[in-house]
Amino acid sequence: MQMWTLDLVAILATRSLSHQLGMVSIAISATQQSALNGNKLCQDLGYDGLGVLRTPEAYAYALRITKPLRLTEKAYFYVGLRRFLNPTRFVWDDGTTLATDMHLDKDYNYIGKISRVGTLRMITHLRWWRLMELQNVVANQPTQVSFKLSESTASSSIKCVVMCSQETLCRLPDFRADISTCTLFGPGTLNTTENAASTTFIRVAYEAMREEYS
Structure with missing residues (x-):
């Protein structure tokens, strides 16, 4: 091929x-x-x-x-x-x-x-943190993230971010304050050959975050 x-x-x-x-x-x-x-x-x-x-x-x-x-x-x-x-x-x-x-x-x-947000296109509702090497992209929901790593209880968005930082495959932490739930997502999948363990991005820090609402 x-x-x-x-x-x-x-x-x-x-x-x-x-x-x-x-x-x-x-x-x-x-x-x-x-x-x-x-x-x-x-x-x-x-x-x-x-x-x-x-x-x-x-x-x-x-x-x-x-x-x-x-x-x-x-x-x-x-x-x-x-x-x-x-x-x-x-x-x-x-x-x-x-x-x-x-x-x-x-x-x-x-x-x-080389773009600001990559090929994971965003839509403008819900609060999300996209935390990778380049920058943080806040208050958007990715349309192609389909690899759900885990879901657990968390008392704050910061704790949810920390949980993501401790998980190698985590690309996105989603915190829902209404039910105190943190969901971690891995790389999005476009085809069956996707390498979920890609090291394309090396997360180096979780810098100043802000909350936005659509």
Whole structure:
């Protein structure tokens, strides 16, 4: 079976400048580029070329080092995709299926954009905490989360969040104050090949939370 895989990171945004983040230099283009043109653009600027993401860990690292630019500079980062015939799904180089809640808006034909909330699209009712590496997204209910890990009694939303932080697979804690119930959800499932144990996201903190009501 032939399939898509993540390959090249095309560093594209709305302004032209360069940033040095850790061991990786990021050149930002004023316009979108194809993978071929983007690679040449990087080389013309003195870089080795486009970065390559072949593992969840590499993708998590890309999220981390680009976070300041995405959040403060409002820059956009795109991931080019290697194209094969008869594309059926996205996988990493080792064949692992991508987590459905990774921060990537996907266009199966050409390119995917690293996004704020990933492919788990939200609807605007109920109080939810989405707690992953990139940021917290509050007061929304995900439409594709279907993996229910557990349900138990909790006296506060903070305790519910802590329970999620102690569960490796937890992506979303849902606290219902009216019945003092905490429900933990794992990665959403789009197909039967989904890898529920994906390490795409490394949770590093549960930062300031706020409550919103629709």
